[in-house]
Each structure stands twice: as structure tokens, then as C-alpha cells.
Amino acid sequence: MQPSDTVQPIVLLVDKEEPAAHLDAVAAAAAASVSAYARRTDDAAWENWVYGRFTKTVRRAGPKSFAKLAGHAPSGTVAVGRARAIAFEPVSYEEMPRKIRALQVSGTQLPDDDAVPGSPGAPVIIINADLEMSTGKAGAQAAHALLAWYLTLSEENRDAWSEAGSRVSVRPAPGTEFATLAAAEGAGPLIVDAGMTEIAPDTATAFVAAPEA
Numbered sequence: 001m002q003p004s005d006t007v008q009p010i011v012l013l014v015d016k017e018e019p020a021a022h023l024d025a026v027a028a029a030a031a032a033s034v035s036a037y038a039r040r041t042d043d044a045a046w047e048n049w050v051y052g053r054f055t056k057t058v059r060r061a062g063p064k065s066f067a068k069l070a071g072h073a074p075s076g077t078v079a080v081g082r083a084r085a086i087a088f089e090p091v092s093y094e095e096m097p098r099k100i101r102a103l104q105v106s107g108t109q110l111p112d113d114d115a116v117p118g119s120p121g122a123p124v125i126i127i128n129a130d131l132e133m134s135t136g137k138a139g140a141q142a143a144h145a146l147l148a149w150y151l152t153l154s155e156e157n158r159d160a161w162s163e164a165g166s167r168v169s170v171r172p173a174p175g176t177e178f179a180t181l182a183a184a185e186g187a188g189p190l191i192v193d194a195g196m197t198e199i200a201p202d203t204a205t206a207f208v209a210a211p212e213a
Contacts, residue, residue, distance in 0.1 A: 029139030118169030186210030
């Protein structure tokens with residue numbers, strides 16, 4: 001099967017009056033990405049993308065633009081604290097709807113306010129804190145990690161995660177702690193970035209932590 005050249009658009013609400021916390025937005029982006037895949041009605045747009053690099057683009061929208069797009073998002077609106085995110089099926093850049101393509105990509109950085117507590121039993125995405133990624137970049141890497149984890153689950157466990165509200169939280173971990181947690185038995189696949197934006201190639205960025213005993 002040939003790798004896909006399509007990209008999944010993820011849109012974050014960026015409200016200048018009441019901005020969401022950085023980690024909440026990263027969690028919302030990840031959950032929206034996987035929710036769109038989980039709720040797919042057919043595999044035509046997804047099949048090759050899932051078996052390729054499952055590339056994602058995280059864009060930002062103000063309240064009015066976000067509300068207009070949300071009604072068409074297969075993910076539905078994912079809320080984590082004040083953060084809101086939506087995601088769509090993969091599409092080539094050329095075929096991406098103009099209203100999404102026109103949204104800003106780079107420079108999405110939300111404040112480092114306290115994140116809402118994670119739900120018991122929900123997956124925790126560990127982000128490499130040493131990289132100091134922007135909210136948009138971290139959101140894409142978290143989405144990679146959550147999808148890679150989701151694909152390892154049985155159908156029963158996939159359904160259970162969706163039925164529980166597709167909850168997820170994000171926690172940064174520096175240096176040695178990141179490496180130790182990534183090597184733990186039961187941790188999700190480690191995401192290594194190609195280095196096209198913000199960080200160097202072959203840099204480990206994120207994974208889903210092993211469940212707590």
C-alpha cells in the first residue's frame with residue numbers, strides 16, 4: 001500500500017479574550033484528531049493516510065470562523081477546559097477547503113496556565129518538555145501519539161474510549177524522565193518527528209504513557 005500524501009486538518013479555537021491553557025489545547029487537538037477517525041463512516045479518505053505518516057496540520061480560528069467550521073467537522077467539537085478543537089478527514093493540500101486552508105498555521109502559542117485535571121483511567125500523552133514546542137506543533141505531535149496508541153487497541157477498547165468521551169490529558173516531561181517513561185512496558189509507540197518545522201529531524205516528541213498499575 002502506497003503512503004498517503006494527504007494531511008488531516010485540525011483547528012483550534014483561539015479566543016483572544018479568554019484563551020485556553022496550552023496543555024488543554026494540545027489535549028483537545030489530539031482527541032479531536034482521533035475522534036474524527038473513530039467516527040468515520042467509510043475508509044476511503046483514511047485508509048492510505050493511516051498506514052503512511054498520518055500527517056496533520058494544526059490551524060487556528062477565531063470564535064466566528066470556528067463556529068462555522070464546527071458544524072461540518074466529523075470529530076464534533078472536543079472540549080478540554082476552555083480549549084476547543086475540531087478535526088476533519090485527510091485531504092490533499094490542493095483539495096483542502098478554502099476556509100480551512102486560509103487559517104493561520106504557524107505561531108499558535110497559548111498561555112501556560114494550569115491545565116484541567118485528567119480523568120481517571122484516561123490516556124496521558126507525554127510531551128518532550130525539552131523541545132519547547134508551540135501549541136500548534138505540540139498539538140500535532142500529541143495527535144500523532146494518540147492515534148498511534150489508538151491503533152494498537154482492540155475494537156472493544158477503542159469503543160470503550162470513545163464511549164467514555166474520548167478523554168485524554170497531556171503532561172510534559174523533560175530529558176531523562178521522558179526517556180524512562182517512553183521505555184516503560186505498556187507505553188504507546190514513540191513518535192519521532194521528521195523535523196520539517198520547529199525541531200530537528202529524528203527528534204522524539206511524544207507518546208502515550210503506560211497505564212498506572
